[in-house]
Amino acid sequence: MEPDPDRTRAFGERLLGMLTGGMLTMLIGIGHRTGLFEAAAHGPVTSAELAERAGLHERYVREWLGAMVTGEIMEYDPADGRYSLPAAHAALLTGATSRNVGPAASSMRTLGSVLPQVERCFTDGGGVPIAEYAKVSAGGLGETWRYIYDEHLVDGFLRPVPGLLDRLRTGVRVLDLGCGTGHAVNVMAREFPRSTFEGLDIAADAIAGAEAERAALGLSNATFAVSDAAALAPAEPFDVIMAFDAIHDQAAPEAVLGLIRDALAPDGVFLMVDTNFATRLEDNAGNPHAPLSYGISLLFCVPTSIATGGTGLGAMWGQERAREMLAGAGFTDVEVLDTPRPQNCMYVCRAVAA
Structure with a gap:
């Protein structure tokens, strides 16, 4: 019996979501361990400024930010080249609280x-x-x-x-x-x-x-x-x-x-x-x-x-x-x-x- 093409397509989309989620989980862990989320929570910032805040190398920070923006975790304003972490997202990614998913991602x-x-x-x-x-x-x-x-x-x-x-x-x-x-x-x-x-x-x-x-x-x-x-x-x-x-x-x-x-x-x-x-x-x-x-x-x-x-x-x-x-x-x-x-x-x- 031939597979249902609609069901196969839907499952393929779900698999893509799983793989994307797995990758973003790893990158959230990096953001937690390196202090990138804590640094980003202080306000809109360019990749160079964020790297300076966190004491990291800009090229790696910039690529990480690309995943954060396309993964809808952070936002980007191309007009001034600044990235921002919405307060609603920061509530779950920063701070020494049980709501912070960073430690779970690191695990x-x-x-x-x-x-x-x-x-x-x-x-x-x-x-x-x-x-x-x-x-x-x-x-x-x-x-x-x-x-x-x-x-x-x-x-x-x-x-x-x-x-x-x-x-x-x-x-x-x-x-x-x-x-x-x-x-x-x-x-x-x-x-x-x-x-x-x-x-x-x-x-x-x-x-x-x-x-x-x-x-x-x-x-x-x-x-x-x-x-x-x-x-x-x-x-x-x-x-x-x-x-x-x-x-x-x-x-x-x-x-x-x-x-x-x-x-x-x-x-x-x-x-x-x-x-x-x-x-x-x-x-x-x-x-x-x-x-x-x-x-x-x-x-x-x-x-x-x-x-x-x-x-x-x-x-x-x-x-x-x-x-x-x-x-x-x-x-x-x-x-x-x-x-x-x-x-x-x-x-x-x-x-x-x-």
């Missing part, structure tokens, strides 16, 4: 750098150790979440949990499992000085960064340690345990959930922030966030899990599977809440129904 560079290793996994099996990502990330993978913690951690994630802010103000023991560079722990430790906070992560370089930030902030109620979540066995139980986008990356997530349950005080609560998708593929069709999340899962979550001997659960495990695994770990009271990010939800888990 694509990290994933692209390990692409040959992931491709080999398709034929050879195995995984890609997280250390391989750390070699090329330059902090890009966690930068967006730093902004999210600054803007939304207290009011967007913690406040909706009944009674949690009061407990944190009074003083409780809190663990952030898979804390990365520890920014969430440090934000909470500064906000709730009567509580004590501990951050654990398997990545030594991330923990070193967390400790450096803690010391710079002068926080005495936060500690960090290099540790595998699969070895969780605290001397004293925690009142609150949190995991931000960390459980699905574990080699043995079911076992880790069980350890979390055992590490909680009788009246403790486990907050699991994870991806907000369905378990079945067909139920994710039409979700605008799904393709990107499947891609990140393929290029990061699955290979890093398999590299540690796991099955590669992946970021798209979905709410149905998550609920089953939480129940299997002994969490009999689970409430799913929205978060400030539509691609994430939060599971508020207790072992005994209230």
Whole structure:
């Protein structure tokens, strides 16, 4: 049967849009890392003036600007040869805010750098150790979440949990499992000085960064340690345990959930922030966030899990599977809440129904 020419043409146009978007994503990352967007946000400018503002070579800046203009990211006035970044666009491309897509675009560079290793996994099996990502990330993978913690951690994630802010103000023991560079722990430790906070992560370089930030902030109620979540066995139980986008990356997530349950005080609560998708593929069709999340899962979550001997659960495990695994770990009271990010939800888990 001959293909429908109209459908083929329409799909070709869509493919062109995908390829163009991929290229612009790389160039947005360059604009973020080199400070071009921040420099352009100060007002209309020629390519030479923008290069001078950013301390860059004009010829490269000029070609980058060509892509920005034809990609409808920036505007150009041929009358005076000046380029401008509309304020409405600058709101999503500049500033230390969670709306800035620059860090996300930069993270694509990290994933692209390990692409040959992931491709080999398709034929050879195995995984890609997280250390391989750390070699090329330059902090890009966690930068967006730093902004999210600054803007939304207290009011967007913690406040909706009944009674949690009061407990944190009074003083409780809190663990952030898979804390990365520890920014969430440090934000909470500064906000709730009567509580004590501990951050654990398997990545030594991330923990070193967390400790450096803690010391710079002068926080005495936060500690960090290099540790595998699969070895969780605290001397004293925690009142609150949190995991931000960390459980699905574990080699043995079911076992880790069980350890979390055992590490909680009788009246403790486990907050699991994870991806907000369905378990079945067909139920994710039409979700605008799904393709990107499947891609990140393929290029990061699955290979890093398999590299540690796991099955590669992946970021798209979905709410149905998550609920089953939480129940299997002994969490009999689970409430799913929205978060400030539509691609994430939060599971508020207790072992005994209230």
